[in-house]
Amino acid sequence: ICVPEPKTTTKNRVHLDLATTSAAHQTELVARLQALGATPVDVGQGDVPWTVLADPEGNEFCVLEPREIYRDTGPIAAVVVDCADPRAMARFWGEAIDWTLSEATDDHAVLRSAKGVGPYLEFLRTPDVKTVPDRVHLDLVPDVGDDKAAEVARLRALGATDLDVGQGDVPWTCLTDPEGHEFCVLARS
Template identity: 50%
Template sequence: MSTRLACVVFDAIELRSVARFWAELLGWEVLMDRPGEVDVAASDPDGLDVALTFLPARRSKSAKNRIHLDLSSRSLDHQRVQVDRALSLGARRLDIGQGAVPWAVLADPEGNEFCVLEPREQYVDTGAVAAIVVDTENPQRLAEFWSTAAGWPVTHDSARYAGIRSATGQGPWLEFLRTPEALGECGRLHLDLIAFPTDDPVVEAARLRAAGALPMNPDTPPANTPALVLADPETNEFCLLREASG
């Protein structure tokens, strides 16, 4: 039994405009647009990119998000093109104290931080999103938890930085970066997991709790409840979704 990483969820005030920004920037498509939810994903049905979901924000953004996306580039010229494209779509440059670094730090139209990386060998085959990055006090602990949750092996870990990735070697990394300052509120991005069709989400929730997840709503929601809300060991909330019945 296991779960898989389904999507990165953005809480947004203007969810359609933010979804369009990310779709155009990544070269992805809006796959679903309905009241209260917009889904964006790569057009390749066989790709292993993690989708983006945009939901109505429960509160305004007031602090740096704990989760952000790193975008890949093929060359320094391509990096400059990516940055210029992001700015033309409504992004802005951001100073979060990064100093002189080879990557560009930007914010999307609602202030969500992201980076456009310089070319790096480890990201040559990831697709548009190189990594989903999580600020953490303990990279090793979170990497171990999310390895259990996503079913991805830990590929590298140190006191400062740890990462996991699909065993296929495709798609983005999920990385955990030690943050020197104290972690604040979780912010407006979170991760969603989904149980495989043959697995019971309640059983999977128990497995995740045994690995360190914290319950955030009743252990056994009604059958028609679409998601169970949990939190990882550092209180980052995530949802365990039910597989849609066919």
């Protein structure tokens, strides 16, 4: 979906972490992404072993150093969400998408598919308050045979709220999670 508003100077509260398999792979991936238009960016990360880049529209993402935990995720290691309460967010999203809690502390919570495949969904406590719409968001698809309206009602019962972004008459429903992060529930085609 095209977002008509330009990226502000505010750091995105949702971003991707990309996985690498070796130091050489990390170096090669960063170089390839920069050749495609990504630029290094400082979001206050300090001296860290990963590289923070921004895509051509300014959306931040990280190219991680090799980590054993991400060896089987594919190219996307994690979708990372800044939040005030990682445990509460993990409870909501764990119920919403039926993923398993891998780790939870006051500062960090991690979910992953119960099948142990694909990227992680990670929640990091940050002092920042959400002030602008997320430029990266999740789209959910009901399971085969599940009714989209029933799924939206279930998500509302878990704490999601309706969101009108001027989408008009579309086949998806826009919602926010308990901390205001936007997401959509798509209709199965």
